[in-house]
Amino acid sequence: MDMAIGKRESLTANDWTSAALDALARGGLGAVAVEPLAKSLGTTKGSFYWHFTDRNALIAAALERWEQRDTDRVIAAVDRTPDVATRLRKLLRLVFTAVVGDPGAGAGSVELALQATATHPLVAPTLARVTERRLAYLTSLFAELGLSQARARDRGLLAYAAFLGHAQLAHSTPDLVPAGRALSSHIDRLIETLTVVED
Amino acid sequence: MDMAIGKRESLTANDWTSAALDALARGGLGAVAVEPLAKSLGTTKGSFYWHFTDRNALIAAALERWEQRDTDRVIAAVDRTPDVATRLRKLLRLVFTAVVGDPGAGAGSVELALQATATHPLVAPTLARVTERRLAYLTSLFAELGLSQARARDRGLLAYAAFLGHAQLAHSTPDLVPAGRALSSHIDRLIETLTVVED
């Protein structure tokens, strides 16, 4: 009848979505495959096709959840440190450290999985929205820092490209990127360079 | 008997390798698939498996050729403009323009295809070598520009990450990246920022 509580053994659509995000982070979009996921959840396709109509429906759900979380994170990142320069530095240090510090399995690996499949019809619009949102935020910070609108946008783009590139490099050729203390000072210098504002 | 010239209709291993690079640029590593390639060459698997033992052998050949060409390009890029600053600016302008200007099907799309499959056992070492080679060159330029060794490496890394990130963005979200005249001035400002050297 109604949503019976029943035995707690039954899966929910959310369980599938979580597993999909895991697989996405671990093996890219190709790893979001129904039968392998079923195996990893200790169940079968039969379960999946009861909760979802399609593999695409699962992908859409996973993307939606990721986008939502990302939005939340962006909003949370807007912490009210009074000084803009400090706020910008804090933000950059945070994201760069997160994205190259982790073994790659952390937060940024969904990121990279999506970039690697950017042309996929479901991925493309999601990626576009998230990128624009982040870019807009970065731009606003640089503008507040004293750059003209056009220059702020350019600088935001540069900073974001540097971010993406570092994520990529940390994933594909981790040996070529500094670690530990060297990483920390690399990021310091990088921030220095990216936030220069000549009056 | 020997390598008969025969009718000029017969394919060579190089033909297959070229087709593989095309497919790689267009559809990523997954598109380097024997049967589809055969169809696109107007032949069948039978031909392929005469020239190559394996799909992996084809991939290896394609990667080797790409790496060789890249090496050539790096060497060619070392043009002897006397002034280091000018040389660096010329180089940056060239590569950034190439990688975001093209529709994405140009030179840099093999690039992106490889980055998207960076963990593949054949791709990873190739990518590592090429990346290190480029990074070393960039580092040397920044060093010659007056930066300390450590700072030169960091700056080289930043510049290369910015390059990769722009390539990625131009491919995944082309609408968010400037074009035409705006692109040109964006690159100017970007170079400005990346080549700042405070004494």
Place this chain on the structure above:
DNA sequence: CCATGTCCATACGCTACCGTATGGTCAATC
């Protein structure tokens, strides 16, 4: 003119995944 080696077509079996169909289990409800 036939024998040999080059180059390719076709057919086969295998794996991995998709989506469907169908029936079973079990808790909640009447």
Place this chain on the structure above:
DNA sequence: GATTGACCATACGGTAGCGTATGGACATGG
């Protein structure tokens, strides 16, 4: 305590690609 609906297992057919096997076609040298 029979029924109903939520949830899942199993079996099926279909597609796409890999790699193998085998048998041509056909030019060339003997």
